[in-house]
Amino acid sequence: MKNEAPYYHIVGKEVDVFEHAFKNKLPMLLKGPTGTGKSRFIEYMAYQSDKKLITISCHEETSSTDLIGRYIIKGAETIWLDGPLTKAVKEGAIIYLDEIAEARPDVIVAIHSLTDHRRELFIDKLGETVKAHEDFMLIASFNPGYQRGFKELKPSTRQRFIALSFEYPEAKIEIEILINETGIDIADAKKLVNIATKIRNLTELGLAETVSTRLLVDAAKLIHSGLPKRLSVDVAVVEPLSDDIEVVAALKDLCHLMI
Numbered sequence: 263m264k265n266e267a268p269y270y271h272i273v274g275k276e277v278d279v280f281e282h283a284f285k286n287k288l289p290m291l292l293k294g295p296t297g298t299g300k301s302r303f304i305e306y307m308a309y310q311s312d313k314k315l316i317t318i319s320c321h322e323e324t325s326s327t328d329l330i331g332r333y334i335i336k337g338a339e340t341i342w343l344d345g346p347l348t349k350a351v352k353e354g355a356i357i358y359l360d361e362i363a364e365a366r367p368d369v370i371v372a373i374h375s376l377t378d379h380r381r382e383l384f385i386d387k388l389g390e391t392v393k394a395h396e397d398f399m400l401i402a403s404f405n406p407g408y409q410r411g412f413k414e415l416k417p418s419t420r421q422r423f424i425a426l427s428f429e430y431p432e433a434k435i436e437i438e439i440l441i442n443e444t445g446i447d448i449a450d451a452k453k454l455v456n457i458a459t460k461i462r463n464l465t466e467l468g469l470a471e472t473v474s475t476r477l478l479v480d481a482a483k484l485i486h487s488g489l490p491k492r493l494s495v496d497v498a499v500v501e502p503l504s505d506d507i508e509v510v511a512a513l514k515d516l517c518h519l520m521i
Contacts (some may be wrong), residue, residue, distance in 0.1 A: 270299065270306035271439050273431055280307045283424055289400040291362075291420065294428030297474020300403045303428070304358045314355040314395065316346045320365035324373035328382035330385055342388065351376070351383045354397030361424050362402040363415050370419055433459060436475055444482040450491065452477050452486045453521045457495065460516065461503070467512075469503055477502060491521045 280303075284292050288323040292300040302370070308315035316358070318329065329347035333340050333495040350357035375382050402423065406413055431439065433455050440451040481498035485491050500513045 267304040267307075267309050268302060269439075269466065270302050271431065271435055271442070273299075273435060274324065277307070277310075279448055281311075281422070284399055286382060287399075289320075289423045291425040292401065292424035292428060293406055293425055293479030295430070295474065296404075296471055297476035298428040298430055298462040299475060300428050301358070301360060304356070308356050313399070313483055314353065314466055315358060316355050317352050317358045317359045317360060317511055318346055320362050320369070320409055322366070324365040324369060326366070326368040329369060330372060330383070331387070333387065347372070348383060348392065351392050351394045351398050352401075353484075355376075356399045356401060357382065359400070359402040364463065365406050370416075373400065374422070389473065393425055405495060413479070430462065430475060439475060440482045441479055443479045444486050446482040446486045450485055450521075451482065454481055454485075454490075454495070454499075457517050457520050459501065460520065461513065467504075467509055469509075473499055473503065480507070492518050495521055 280290065281410050290302070295298055303317065304317075309354065318324070327345070329345045331343055333344035334343050337519075344352070347357055349355065357366070360372075372383075375384060376394060376398075377400060381398070382389075383392045383394065406414075420472075430436065433452075436455045436458070437448065437451045440446055440454060441448060446454075457479065458475075458478055461469075462472045477499050481494045484494035485497055495517045496514055500510055500517060503513065504510055
């Protein structure tokens with residue numbers, strides 16, 4: 263029995279772009295801040311196209327070996343174990359490398375031949391080259407504004423992908439997302455979105471990340487389950503944004519006035 267479709271609100275032509283990228287066997291790069299729906303969009307498209315989705319959350323220790331595979335000792339013998347990228351290439355799955363810029367440089371090198379006309383993966387430890395399955399698709403995400411200058415993708419890497427930018431949805435759509443995701447009433451959904459809009463415009467606070475739709479969904483869930491509104495916003499929106507005591511206090515004051 264097929265699972266229930268993940269909720270995703272289409273905001274532009276992203277579905278058309280995905281379908282044509284898949285048809286033309288082009289890798290995709292999703293650009294945008296945390297919590298703007300990049301991962302949910304991929305889950306939604308994998309469900310709609312009935313494809314297996316393998317998601318890798320990249321971090322500074324993620325290496326090409328983690329993706330391609332390694333030898334392991336099993337009993338008295340040494341056997342090769344395919345990594346998630348190799349499995350996706352062979353099986354024709356969609357692989358999603360979330361926050362690819364966080365991974366080690368050898369990951370970028372490993373996927374090069376999958377992002378051009380060759381569509382093949384070289385497994386150096388086996389001395390083998392695997393041609394990608396007809397249905398294989400490579401998708402990566404990247405947050406261009408995060409730690410600017412430190413975790414940037416090289417232009418030569420970016421140009422191996424077609425790219426889609428994700429932004430925070432307009433207020434009307436964000437309200438609808440909160441209601442659909444959590445069952446919160448429209449009045450509280452509007453207040454949460456107004457809070458997010460206000461904080462997003464407070465550039466002088468110098469926040470590394472601002473209020474994501476994901477944080478609003480968390481706050482809405484807490485409110486809907488009966489936690490007091492101000493406390494819900496404090497723990498789900500304000501506290502995750504900063505560890506600076508003065509900034510947190512100022513944000514709490516602002517939010518308490520708005521909800």
